[in-house]
Amino acid sequence: MNTNYRWRIISLLFLATTINYVDRQALSFVMTDVAFKKTMLGLSPDVLLTDEHLKQFRIQMGLIDSAFKAAYAIGFLLIGWLIDRVGTKKGFSIGIAVWSIASIASGFISTVGQFAVVRAVLGLGEAANFPSAMKAISEWFPKRERSTATGILNAGSNMGVITTALLVPFLMQQFGWRGAFLISAILGVLMLVIWWVGYSKPQENVSVSDAEYQYIMEGRDLVTESAAENRFSWLQLSRYRQTWAFCFGKIFADPVWFFYLTWLPDFLITNNQLDRKLDLKNFGIPFLIIYVISDIGSIFFGWLATKLMKNGWTENKARKLTMLICALSVTPIYLIPGIHSFAGVVALLALATAAHQGWSTNVYAMSTTLFPGGSVATATGIGGFLGGTVSMLVAAATGYIVATFGYKPMFIFASCSYLIGLTVIHLVLPALKPIDLKTDRLAAVA
Numbered sequence: 001m002n003t004n005y006r007w008r009i010i011s012l013l014f015l016a017t018t019i020n021y022v023d024r025q026a027l028s029f030v031m032t033d034v035a036f037k038k039t040m041l042g043l044s045p046d047v048l049l050t051d052e053h054l055k056q057f058r059i060q061m062g063l064i065d066s067a068f069k070a071a072y073a074i075g076f077l078l079i080g081w082l083i084d085r086v087g088t089k090k091g092f093s094i095g096i097a098v099w100s101i102a103s104i105a106s107g108f109i110s111t112v113g114q115f116a117v118v119r120a121v122l123g124l125g126e127a128a129n130f131p132s133a134m135k136a137i138s139e140w141f142p143k144r145e146r147s148t149a150t151g152i153l154n155a156g157s158n159m160g161v162i163t164t165a166l167l168v169p170f171l172m173q174q175f176g177w178r179g180a181f182l183i184s185a186i187l188g189v190l191m192l193v194i195w196w197v198g199y200s201k202p203q204e205n206v207s208v209s210d211a212e213y214q215y216i217m218e219g220r221d222l223v224t225e226s227a228a229e230n231r232f233s234w235l236q237l238s239r240y241r242q243t244w245a246f247c248f249g250k251i252f253a254d255p256v257w258f259f260y261l262t263w264l265p266d267f268l269i270t271n272n273q274l275d276r277k278l279d280l281k282n283f284g285i286p287f288l289i290i291y292v293i294s295d296i297g298s299i300f301f302g303w304l305a306t307k308l309m310k311n312g313w314t315e316n317k318a319r320k321l322t323m324l325i326c327a328l329s330v331t332p333i334y335l336i337p338g339i340h341s342f343a344g345v346v347a348l349l350a351l352a353t354a355a356h357q358g359w360s361t362n363v364y365a366m367s368t369t370l371f372p373g374g375s376v377a378t379a380t381g382i383g384g385f386l387g388g389t390v391s392m393l394v395a396a397a398t399g400y401i402v403a404t405f406g407y408k409p410m411f412i413f414a415s416c417s418y419l420i421g422l423t424v425i426h427l428v429l430p431a432l433k434p435i436d437l438k439t440d441r442l443a444a445v446a
Helices: 006-030 034-041 051-086 088-106 112-126 129-140 143-198 210-216 222-226 241-251 254-270 284-310 315-338 342-370 373-405 408-428 440-445
Strands: none
Touching: 006 088, 006 112, 006 129, 006 143, 006 254, 034 051, 034 143, 051 088, 051 112, 051 129, 051 254, 051 373, 088 112, 088 129, 088 143, 129 143, 129 342, 129 373, 143 284, 143 342, 241 254, 241 342, 241 373, 241 408, 254 284, 254 342, 254 373, 254 408, 284 315, 284 342, 315 342, 315 408, 342 373, 342 408, 373 408
């Protein structure tokens, strides 16, 4: 019998996260296409784009991106609650189906209004990914391995960006921007089938050996884990400091990550002071470098926190030191708008995205230890909702800021957000510790 089946589950979650990001990330490359810009602006193909047209387009994209993030935030809240009640397998299946339908519809839109609606539906479905994944990790991994598992899972987002950077520009050249959306949608449909066939709880999976099952369940109170009383409502969770510590980890990081995902292709292709120019034919390599290093950061910083805890550090010290290193690694990004070297810009972006992924890995891993098993997805949903809400507001402003002042204000914002976030987390929860169902519940209600 297999004694390492849980790593197959993390591979499945890695694949789902990769495809999730391909579907959402396609837009950031499609929006560099001239034909797409003219379609969104309602212009005929023979019209020459002016600077005023480009300014209007960027503002439109900021608002459309805001619609995606608004629905994404709401989806986090709803799907997290749903998953804790219908189960990981069914809840994630619903999410994958919704985002796949929206991806298919993206290939048929012809107006800004239609596209805003489709992107909102996409955001609603894609919000299922991380609440589902974190609940699956809490079901399949002992606490000592959750940081490492989360790091591998989180690396799937970078792999999604890499895949998009290599695949979508090629598809756009061969089939146009509509074809790029439709082909990415096929991946979502395939993922739905793979997920439905491949996922089950460890106690329901005949391929899991008794030894592995005992290892997975190590240190758990199985009566409490399975009790309905550990399924907290949104209101109940909002009374705990643990919930707010997790939420602030999302609030101060998510807007920066979404800024990278949406606007980096436009920044690199329109930055006239760089000593190298990008176009659809050479997008792939720079993004491959940036997000491969991000993958390394995700896995390394997850491993680092795990290693420190295995060496006797408390989770509080291990996670906060790791997150401090991540926050400091992001700060040099404010220099990017003044750098002429393309290689230098890529290097700083790679460092910043790797640090973000390390931060995100540790924040998500916190959710699997701070909250009881029946509330992991709900708590993750609350954090995602608040992170997405702030991201929505930042996204709405980004198009206007970039069109009016350029990219410098956004990179300054990105450089300091994590340090502020870590300070707030520490003030809210000086010691990271799980909710105590026997004592904290009474204190919270009182």
